Amino acid sequence: MVNTDQIYGVAIRMEDDDSDIGSSGSKLDTDSLSLSLYGTFPFSEKTYIDSSLGVGLLRTNLTRIHESGTLTGNRKGEQVFSTVLYGAEFENEVTFSPYGRIDAGYTKLKSYSDSGKVASINYNEQKIKTARASVGLLIDDEIQTPGATFFPNARIEYGKDVVDASDAVLSYVVYPNTDYTFKIDREESDNFRLSFGTDVLVESGWILSADFERNQEEGSSYENSINLGASFQPNPTTEYSFSVIGGGSSNKQFGIDYDKSVTDDWTLNASLESAKSSNSGYNNTVEFSTRMSF
Secondary structure, three states: OOOOOOEEEEEEEEEEEEEEEOOOOEEEEEEEEEEEEEEEEEOOOOEEEEEEEEEEEEEEEEEEEEOOEEEEEEEEEEEEEEEEEEEEOEEOOOEEEEEEEEEEEEEEEOOEEOEOOOOOEEEOOEEEEEEEEEEEEEEEOOEEOOOOEEEEEEEEEEEEEEEEEOOEEEEEOOOOOOOEEEOOOOEEEEEEEEEEEEEEEOHHHEEEEEEEEEEEEOOOOEEEEEEEEEEEEEEOOEEEEEEEEEOOOOOEEEEEEEEEEEEOOEEEEEEEEEEEOOOOOEEEEEEEEEEEEO
């Protein structure tokens, strides 16, 4: 529901991502901490802009298995990212919500050296730029029955992704004056997102949800996922949410959320998310946020 109020918020996000590289024991363990500011700015009762701006710190522990032994390194990085979304809402027999969104990010990975014997390597600083533009349409409705209220919804979205990274330049520690350059080409890809599902409001404060989503990347690559969730409100100011996402042989995810309304205009949120990806990696995220409306 879009209204004339402005909403502002701040979020702190902590993330731990463990990924295995191949089967020899090489791996990456990345910890990140970010701070985001976000807000909603309505133009009218039917149009609005959502925007966010954030900064983050990265710390990656790398383990590389080589015939000369195990090499380890620690690399730090910095990030800046932002999102701007323009949306509208039109009600007829159903509600149509078209939107356009732009996401942009800039990451700087600092230079570092791994420790070991003959095969230890110096890595130069690297910069990565990412951008995504997308347009989509969300359709939702409300159907009331004697025992429950259904909120069916469907979404279609087209997105364009661009990744532009500087070349990776490295040298062996024993030969510091000889650089090896791995050229990284600019990558562009098109993708489509299609989803449909429903929320079900039942008695005693429970909301159940079920959604199917398909992400089709350029070419024949695609990902299907099913999202099942439940929310419970024991009282008007508190809500607990649980979700499970299954994606065939690829990503699987579990999440819990806690929302608390301190006042009519001030809300606190805490969430925990754990995901397992197809490369045998694990990603754990803890987020704390607060939101105020004026």
